[in-house]
Amino acid sequence: MEYSQIQLVKNPNITTPALNHFVKPNDIESLIRQYGTPLYLIDENTLHAKVKEMHKAYSKFTGSVKIAYSIKANFNPAILHAFRKDGITFDLTSLGELRFIKHCNGDPENFIYTSVTEEFNEYFEVLQSGVRRVVVSSFNGMTNLAKAANKAGVKPLTMIRVNPEVGVKAEIRASYKNGKFGVPFNGGTIDSANKIIKHLMYNDLLRFDGFHFHLGSQITDFSCYLHALDKMDVFITKMKKEYPNFKVNTFDIGGGTPVSYSDPVPSPAIIAKNFMYKLNQLADSHGKFTLMIESGRFLVAESSILISKIVNTKEYNDHKIVIVDAGYHLLLDAALLKQEYPQEIVPTLENKQLAPTQETHKNVHLAGRLCDTYDVFPLSKISNLNGADIGRYVSFYNVGAYSIVFNMPFHCQTKPPIIMKTCDDNFKLVRKGTSYEQLFVEEGGDIAY
Ligand SMILES: Cc1ncc(COP(=O)(O)O)c(C=O)c1O
CATH class of the missing domain: 2.40.37.10 (Lyase, Ornithine Decarboxylase; Chain A, domain 1)
Structure with missing residues (x-):
């Protein structure tokens, strides 16, 4: 051969x-x-080809679609420059990543910041740098973001990272009961999407923009996305009843698109096809939103x-x-x-x-x-x-x-x-x-x- x-x-x-x-x-x-x-x-060609493949996979979504590169997968500046040329969004998790992408002339309007630590000083630097979309993952995080927004004199778009607590078959699972990431829909404490929304709805410092979940990495059985989307659907319906103006503008379904190392894996096209009807149905019943797909592994x-x-x-x-x-x-x-x-x-x-x-x-x-x-x-x-x-x-x-x-x-x-x-x-x-x-x-x- x-x-x-x-x-x-x-x-x-x-x-x-x-x-x-x-x-x-x-x-x-x-x-x-x-x-x-x-x-x-x-x-470099492979990097651009992967972005194209991802866009194509989600092209049947009736709203707009944003692909966000999860910098954590590879922060090499040459890679960041390559993706900047593609005009995609960048998914950041730390101040270090923020500084890297800023040095590579990334546009903060194109950043989504999802922290695990969610400290006041961190959020203040994030907002001062021009980032306007932040995902909060705890009540404490939301409070720190509100304080940082007040000090910075800006009103960031705020998304809530939910933990849909669905079974995930993947090499790395990020959603499981009582997990570290995000908050449950209804946890019975202030650390639940339900309680955080209540504060966001009546908060002058932050603008509620939508939801985020991330189920895991190297997900080969995509039924977990469907389960999570079903749970989202029920929750949004409930929120709409409680708050007449409730509207999801952005919905981020996280990362997880797999790569084939040894065994075959489903392509992004086949993964997207399997839950596209559900995404479009969510947009039909709850109003059009921007769909955000995060991806680290698959893109690089x-x-x-x-x-x-x-x-x-x-x-x-x-x-x-x-x-x-x-x-x-x-x-x-x-x-x-x-x-x-x-x-x-x-x-x-x-x-x-x-x-x-x-x-x-x-x-x-x-x-x-x-x-x-x-x-x-x-x-x-x-x-x-x-x-x-x-x-x-x-x-x-x-x-x-x-x-x-x-x-x-x-x-x-x-x-x-x-x-x-x-x-x-x-x-x-x-x-x-x-x-x-x-x-x-x-x-x-x-x-x-
Ligand atoms: C919040 C979030 N989004 C996206 C990703 C990227 O996942 P993947 O590399 O599997 O696409 C990760 C990975 O840990 C993550 O934590």
């Missing part, structure tokens, strides 16, 4: 695991010569590859241990969630085909450089480690989400450089990587003793 043909044919309803071969082996080799390994590669995961070098091997009992110069300090979810990133040996120029070798009969274990039991990478069903010998390179695919941002200095490891393949087919260094000297200083090594 030719290198470029390994991509699987796409069924519009499901996304099968595929290797995004956006860099040719000879380009990989020359980038490695220049920057060494480990090395991240990001494809497939844009990035991590290239690592095989630096050591050993064999016994029909097993081959292959050790690379990366580790879970670069791909934390491989250890945390047993994420099966697809891996492949980079073909050498003479050996484009990588025919199965004797190693096919061996159990190959791909292990990282850390002296830690968990530093062994789970293999994806489409991983191909034929030819895994010392000196060869391994590509880890789909590493754009929740990986670069988790890079950590465990074992005194530095951050690798990142190269972006831009839309005009140039390779641009977008993160220099760090040195041991920088790490030493960061850790306080320059303090005199």
Whole structure:
């Protein structure tokens, strides 16, 4: 099979695991010569294509649709600049993210701020920065936002993060009974949507704008969205009876669109199709609203590859241990969630085909450089480690989400450089990587003793 043909044919309803071969082996080799390994590669075209795919999936909604990139998935400034060109919204969770996107000339009118901490000083900085849409997740949060709004002299659009408490089948669940995120519809205390709305309705400092929920990440069974939307419907009907002017202008259904690492997953189109009738029915019965879809993983995961070098091997009992110069300090979810990133040996120029070798009969274990039991990478069903010998390179695919941002200095490891393949087919260094000297200083090594 030719290198470029390994991509699987796409069924519009499901996304099968595929290797995004956006860099040719000879380009990989020359980038490695220049920057060494480990090395991240990001494809800008893939980022824009994902935004388009997401917009298309929700195009049947009768109101307007906004796609919000959840910066937490990858805050690399080159990625933020790329998405800024797409004119999408940015979903922020911390002051750090706010400063990053502001530095990238993001327009605060296009930000939605959903905090977990919800402190007064935090909200004050958020409002001073020009952000006008904030999602509150507790009564205390709403009070702090109102105080901050008063001090800043602005009246922000305020949304309530509800916890619909529905069963979620996903790798990471964010909605469950008595959960950390959002408030229940009717919790019996001030920390419930019902009580917060009461205050928002009669509050001169904040403008009620709508609801937000986030059910989880890597959601493959989307029935949870339907359950949550049904519960929303009942709650909105109740609120309309209590408050004659009650109107939802914005409804944010959070993130969760899955990415295929090892098993096929439903595409955004098929996910949206399954609850589009419900969204349109909500708009029919309660008035048109702007639908907001947050997405981190789906928008960035497939844009990035991590290239690592095989630096050591050993064999016994029909097993081959292959050790690379990366580790879970670069791909934390491989250890945390047993994420099966697809891996492949980079073909050498003479050996484009990588025919199965004797190693096919061996159990190959791909292990990282850390002296830690968990530093062994789970293999994806489409991983191909034929030819895994010392000196060869391994590509880890789909590493754009929740990986670069988790890079950590465990074992005194530095951050690798990142190269972006831009839309005009140039390779641009977008993160220099760090040195041991920088790490030493960061850790306080320059303090005199
Ligand atoms: C509130 C909120 N929105 C959106 C997301 C993004 O989720 P995903 O990356 O699965 O799309 C997250 C992830 O944790 C989140 O907490």
